[in-house]
Amino acid sequence: MDSRIMHQLTYGLFVLSAAENGKDNGCIINTVTQVSAAPAHVTISVCKQNYTHDMIARTGRFNVAILDITAPFDLFQRFGFQSGRDADKFAGVETIRTANGILIPTEHVNAWFSGKVLQAWELGSHSLFLADIEGGEIMSGKEPATYAFYHKNIKPRPQAGKRKGWRCKICGYVYEGEELPPDYVCPLCKHGASDFERIE
Incomplete structure (x- = not known):
């Protein structure tokens, strides 16, 4: 295909x-x-x-902030290109803590809602x-x-020709090497080798 x-x-x-044991975290999703x-x-x-996945799997609670068209690239970098295991993604971000005890960013957000998990299915990578x-x-x-x-x-x-x-x-990460391993996963956005293109 x-x-x-x-x-x-x-x-x-x-x-x-999501939040768990006093730690707040978030990630970018599109689904x-x-x-x-x-x-x-x-x-x-x-x-x-x-990391947000694991927190939701354990706590059964989450918030979704619907981003609007004013959202800058650095917001996507903050929540999508680093791990909450290593960084406080909400540091320096304007937030509110909702009734379920979970933070949401308040800038560049069209609307938000809170969810309580009723059921979960494992579907390969997600x-x-x-x-x-x-x-x-x-x-x-x-x-x-x-x-x-x-x-x-x-x-x-x-920028063409630089690397x-x-x-x-998906995210622009560059793997430097002649051949991309078929099972390679992007360290930033977690997409597989099929989402990479050769650059010269």
């Missing part, structure tokens, strides 16, 4: 946050889907390598969590950011 097909799907962009209106239920798909919506609020109300908008307007364009190797089409 041509891996570019999956890039044609439309997604929103979200900061998924949040409303699956029921009454009761209000959503599913979220989270990469198992993310887990799918079905959750009940417990609360939420409209914030900026500005147009939500989409994955396509991010790639067209937010993500910096790579040789393989570039991740």
